[in-house]
Amino acid sequence: MQLNNPKRPLKVYIFITCLVDTFFPEVGESMVKVLKALGVEVDFIEEQTCCGQPAFNSGYQDDARVVAERFLSIFDKTLRDEPGKDTYIVCPSGSCTSMVKVFYEDIFKNSPELLNKVRHISQKTFEFSEFLVTVLNTVDVGAEYSGVITYHDSCHLLRELGIKDGPRELIKSVKGVEFKEMELHDACCGFGGTFSIKFPKVSVSMLDEKIECIINSGAETLVSSDMGCLMNIGGALSRRKIPVKIMHLAELLAKRG
Amino acid sequence: MSNSSREEILHTIRKRLEGVGRDEKKISVDTKRNFRSETEEVQKLIDESQSALITQFIDELKNVNTNVIEAGGEEKAKSSLQDLIKEKELKSFAIWESQFLKEINLKQELKDSGLKLITAKNKNRIAKADIGITEVDYAIADTGTLVLIADKNQPRSVSLLPPIHLAIMRPENLARNINDLFIILKSKLEASEDITSCMTFITGPSRTADIELSLTLGVHGPKELYVVFLL
Amino acid sequence: MGFEEVRFEQDSEKALRNKSLQKALVNVTNRFRSARNKASEEVPDWEDLRTSARKIKKETIENLDKYLLILEESVKKAGGKVHWTKDAEEASRIIVGIAREGNVKSVVKSKSMATEEIELNSSFEDAGIKVVETDLGEYIIQLAGEHPSHIIAPAIHKTKEDISKLFSEKLGIPHYDKPEELTKVARERLRSEFLNADMGVSGANFAVAETGTIVVVENEGNARLTTTVPKIHVALVGIEKLIPRYEDLSLFLTVLARSATGQKSSTYVSFITGPKRSTDIDGPEEFHLVLLDNGRSKILASEKTRESLYCIRCGACLNNCPVYRKVGGHSYGWVYSGPIGAIITPQLMGIDKAPELPFASSLCGACHDVCPVKIDFPKVLLELRKNVVESKKGGTRVLERLGIRLWRFTVEHESIYKITNKLSYYFQLPWKGSNGKLNSLPYPFSRWTDQRDFPAVAKKTFRETWKEIKK
Numbered sequence: 001m002q003l004n005n006p007k008r009p010l011k012v013y014i015f016i017t018c019l020v021d022t023f024f025p026e027v028g029e030s031m032v033k034v035l036k037a038l039g040v041e042v043d044f045i046e047e048q049t050c051c052g053q054p055a056f057n058s059g060y061q062d063d064a065r066v067v068a069e070r071f072l073s074i075f076d077k078t079l080r081d082e083p084g085k086d087t088y089i090v091c092p093s094g095s096c097t098s099m100v101k102v103f104y105e106d107i108f109k110n111s112p113e114l115l116n117k118v119r120h121i122s123q124k125t126f127e128f129s130e131f132l133v134t135v136l137n138t139v140d141v142g143a144e145y146s147g148v149i150t151y152h153d154s155c156h157l158l159r160e161l162g163i164k165d166g167p168r169e170l171i172k173s174v175k176g177v178e179f180k181e182m183e184l185h186d187a188c189c190g191f192g193g194t195f196s197i198k199f200p201k202v203s204v205s206m207l208d209e210k211i212e213c214i215i216n217s218g219a220e221t222l223v224s225s226d227m228g229c230l231m232n233i234g235g236a237l238s239r240r241k242i243p244v245k246i247m248h249l250a251e252l253l254a255k256r257g
Numbered sequence: 258m259s260n261s262s263r264e265e266i267l268h269t270i271r272k273r274l275e276g277v278g279r280d281e282k283k284i285s286v287d288t289k290r291n292f293r294s295e296t297e298e299v300q301k302l303i304d305e306s307q308s309a310l311i312t313q314f315i316d317e318l319k320n321v322n323t324n325v326i327e328a329g330g331e332e333k334a335k336s337s338l339q340d341l342i343k344e345k346e347l348k349s350f351a352i353w354e355s356q357f358l359k360e361i362n363l364k365q366e367l368k369d370s371g372l373k374l375i376t377a378k379n380k381n382r383i384a385k386a387d388i389g390i391t392e393v394d395y396a397i398a399d400t401g402t403l404v405l406i407a408d409k410n411q412p413r414s415v416s417l418l419p420p421i422h423l424a425i426m427r428p429e430n431l432a433r434n435i436n437d438l439f440i441i442l443k444s445k446l447e448a449s450e451d452i453t454s455c456m457t458f459i460t461g462p463s464r465t466a467d468i469e470l471s472l473t474l475g476v477h478g479p480k481e482l483y484v485v486f487l488l
Numbered sequence: 489m490g491f492e493e494v495r496f497e498q499d500s501e502k503a504l505r506n507k508s509l510q511k512a513l514v515n516v517t518n519r520f521r522s523a524r525n526k527a528s529e530e531v532p533d534w535e536d537l538r539t540s541a542r543k544i545k546k547e548t549i550e551n552l553d554k555y556l557l558i559l560e561e562s563v564k565k566a567g568g569k570v571h572w573t574k575d576a577e578e579a580s581r582i583i584v585g586i587a588r589e590g591n592v593k594s595v596v597k598s599k600s601m602a603t604e605e606i607e608l609n610s611s612f613e614d615a616g617i618k619v620v621e622t623d624l625g626e627y628i629i630q631l632a633g634e635h636p637s638h639i640i641a642p643a644i645h646k647t648k649e650d651i652s653k654l655f656s657e658k659l660g661i662p663h664y665d666k667p668e669e670l671t672k673v674a675r676e677r678l679r680s681e682f683l684n685a686d687m688g689v690s691g692a693n694f695a696v697a698e699t700g701t702i703v704v705v706e707n708e709g710n711a712r713l714t715t716t717v718p719k720i721h722v723a724l725v726g727i728e729k730l731i732p733r734y735e736d737l738s739l740f741l742t743v744l745a746r747s748a749t750g751q752k753s754s755t756y757v758s759f760i761t762g763p764k765r766s767t768d769i770d771g772p773e774e775f776h777l778v779l780l781d782n783g784r785s786k787i788l789a790s791e792k793t794r795e796s797l798y799c800i801r802c803g804a805c806l807n808n809c810p811v812y813r814k815v816g817g818h819s820y821g822w823v824y825s826g827p828i829g830a831i832i833t834p835q836l837m838g839i840d841k842a843p844e845l846p847f848a849s850s851l852c853g854a855c856h857d858v859c860p861v862k863i864d865f866p867k868v869l870l871e872l873r874k875n876v877v878e879s880k881k882g883g884t885r886v887l888e889r890l891g892i893r894l895w896r897f898t899v900e901h902e903s904i905y906k907i908t909n910k911l912s913y914y915f916q917l918p919w920k921g922s923n924g925k926l927n928s929l930p931y932p933f934s935r936w937t938d939q940r941d942f943p944a945v946a947k948k949t950f951r952e953t954w955k956e957i958k959k
Binding site for chain 3: 263265266270271273274276279288290292321378380381384397400401409417435436438452453455456457459460461463464467469471473475477479
């Protein structure tokens with residue numbers, strides 16, 4: 001659990017995401033707990049709401065842009081006011097992190113001033129597992145949990161951010177965990193934001209395939225880094241009364257024997 | 258009319274590409290590569306690895322359901338061919354009038370042995386030939402591919418219409434991979450103005466998996482492919 | 489079989505209920521996917537090849553007019569004729585015209601998506617000219633009167649029992665059980681068609697500007713026959729199929745077969761340059777290259793969607809798409825399906841004819857991972873979604889637009905956001921089930937809760953909890 005001694009103190013600003021804030025606050029709480037235990041100073045900018053992704057993915061790019069600008073201004077301003085510290089923005093979602101790190105560049109490419117803010121912010125923005133593994137150089141956070149776990153690669157995390165091994169290392173380092181890789185672990189679960197509502201039958205058929213793989217893996221708990229995926233999969237598991245638990249990676253890492 | 262469509266299409270394309278930064282002088286098909294010297298290098302590498310290439314090529318041929326007859330010499334090749342003719346009860350053949358096949362006098366010998374010669378000039382007749390015999394212009398070792406170039410002595414239908422295609426080849430036909438081949442071809446192209454009307458890559462006999470993905474050989478092209486490799 | 493409108497939701501639901509289709513889709517996509525993975529892993533610099541292939545396509549597409557002119561010159565030099573056609577109607581008219589001029593009574597065709605795009609067969613039929621599809625998969629769907637359901641294996645949605653029944657009905661033959669027997673029937677029937685046809689129509693996978701060579705890739709041999717036996721050969725080629733130089737073929741052929749079926753090379757590749765030479769013994773006497781625009785030049789305008797034209801029609805995106813493998817090709821409503829269909833159908837046919845397609849994807853990006861020319865499908869889809877939304881201002885998307893307005897208002901003001909959350913916590917109570925989740929919700933969220941529970945708004949949101957834990 002050794003933290004590499006940074007030259008300057010680390011401070012993390014939580015980018016909570018509207019989904020976690022509203023529906024899954026325990027994920028945010030877990031994230032804070034884990035970070036604090038690792039000696040990281042944690043803060044939360046209360047003005048934040050949403051990064052704009054729901055509108056962006058639905059084709060409402062003008063609306064998305066306005067919301068994104070607000071996000072940018074809030075974080076850019078706050079982080080500029082911290083001269084003595086290494087500041088980071090840490091987010092418990094692959095898709096929201098991608099929005100900032102990948103898609104903001106495109107949205108603001110014709111506005112040099114905003115593009116500056118984007119670049120300032122995006123190089124400090126990390127998805128939670130990525131932050132632990134690549135910035136804190138930590139895979140063992142001292143967590144303990146007894147159980148058979150399988151992991152679902154959420155699409156943006158895997159393909160936009162290229163994050164695949166880090167979460168697995170973190171899971172495997174949890175004392176008491178038996179990790180089982182499932183088949184088609186990188187296949188989309190059918191969420192896709194509004195896709196799940198626009199084409200529900202197609203979405204559920206993709207979900208069926210995912211659930212079959214989860215059950216076949218023999219895992220009792222499904223872990224992932226995106227609550228969008230987990231609420232989709234979890235919603236079907238609970239409706240069908242299938243006794244597999246869903247858990248965000250942050251929640252797993254916050255568990256202590 | 259087609260001409261005004263031509264102008265319209267070109268005009269639309271140019272208009273739509275207006276925003277793209279285009280360097281007019283850079284548009285050319287010339288890459289400034291020296292294919293002649295590349296061919297020399299490639300040929301050296303091919304020669305150095307020839308025996309490994311032969312092994313690889315024969316393996317790849319088998320992987321794609323090509324029947325391989327390794328013949329140590331002309332006589333062995335011809336007797337293997339006779340065995341095949343007897344085994345399959347072949348009565349007629351079509352053949353290339355290409356240099357090597359002429360050198361070994363194959364056409365005459367087959368006629369002498371009682372096989373009927375069918376010309377490629379008549380498509381209906383050649384479709385009824387039992388076997389089509391060709392050589393190869395090149396072969397690609399890492400995919401088990403034969404390369405056949407059409408010309409006045411090398412009609413296309415000989416390797417296409419009869420149900421059996423038999424190709425005679427020698428080690429010097431081999432290239433390591435498709436990259437090598439195109440370097441060699443390009444260098445030849447640059448040296449002469451002419452390009453063949455039809456070059457064909459053949460990798461195994463004809464096949465399909467269109468019905469429930471089950472592999473079936475011999476759809477429209479030859480059902481069987483033989484390569485007689487003169488080692 | 490004409491194109492009307494894409495009805496993705498409707499057709500996909502039908503496809504989901506079709507059990508034998510579901511089985512076939514799992515089979516074909518699994519097979520092709522694992523074969524492609526194996527074949528690409530065997531090539532050590534596979535990723536570099538993809539990068540180079542994309543670079544060449546970019547260069548070509550961004551200078552399309554120049555390379556087309558070079559192509560035209562080269563084809564003419566080799567003794568061929570070049571026809572430029574701006575749309576489907578013109579292309580069909582020109583091709584039928586070539587047939588008429590050549591006194592053509594019957595035509596054989598090898599597989600070409602472009603000819604399906606322009607519905608060439610019905611133009612021939614209208615002109616009283618017999619046309620026969622010779623690719624086995626296409627032959628099957630021609631008999632059945634259907635669209636292809638997969639770019640590489642067009643009849644994959646049919647079981648061998650379907651095909652056996654089809655053959656026996658349409659060809660008046662007994663029922664055959666085995667694929668070998670069915671294939672033999674096709675071989676025998678079509679052999680005489682090849683020998684008697686006056687004209688062969690093919691597509692092309694590539695057209696090389698430098699030499700005027702068109703390249704046709706296949707496994708069956710029907711394309712070789714189509715382009716060798718009849719006295720006239722017509723090749724219909726989309727203008728985007730162009731590549732600049734002869735040696736570029738080495739790269740594209742390396743990635744094409746491996747991406748499509750996992751083969752190191754398909755059985756036959758024909759490199760055709762013009763008609764037969766005067767000294768050739770066989771081969772067509774006339775060669776016509778018909779260049780097809782049909783909306784492709786329109787796609788050039790948008791920098792964000794231009795890469796849709798890089799496609800080399802390998803089908804790898806279909807095999808990797810989690811949506812395609814559930815809904816199959818017919819759900820996409822036209823000749824192109826899967827991710828490539830989702831991006832080019834709206835662009836070629838018009839957004840108004842296929843407004844659902846850009847949304848018929850979860851944006852997972854699995855297609856992007858395997859595309860040999862690295863088309864960034866999610867990026868293109870996002871742009872097309874924007875176009876759909878902009879084109880329907882005030883139209884049928886009233887409810888959605890209202891929703892977005894409300895959402896935006898809420899997230900622009902932190903105080904409204906907080907109040908909304910608080911109110912939702914109380915208002916959701918009637919829908920909350922015993923498991924603590926929302927078991928049903930009003931439309932449109934009923935589309936979620938019909939089959940899944942929805943999470944409940946937390947009593948205390950994170951930002952409320954933060955006030956306590958920050959200490």
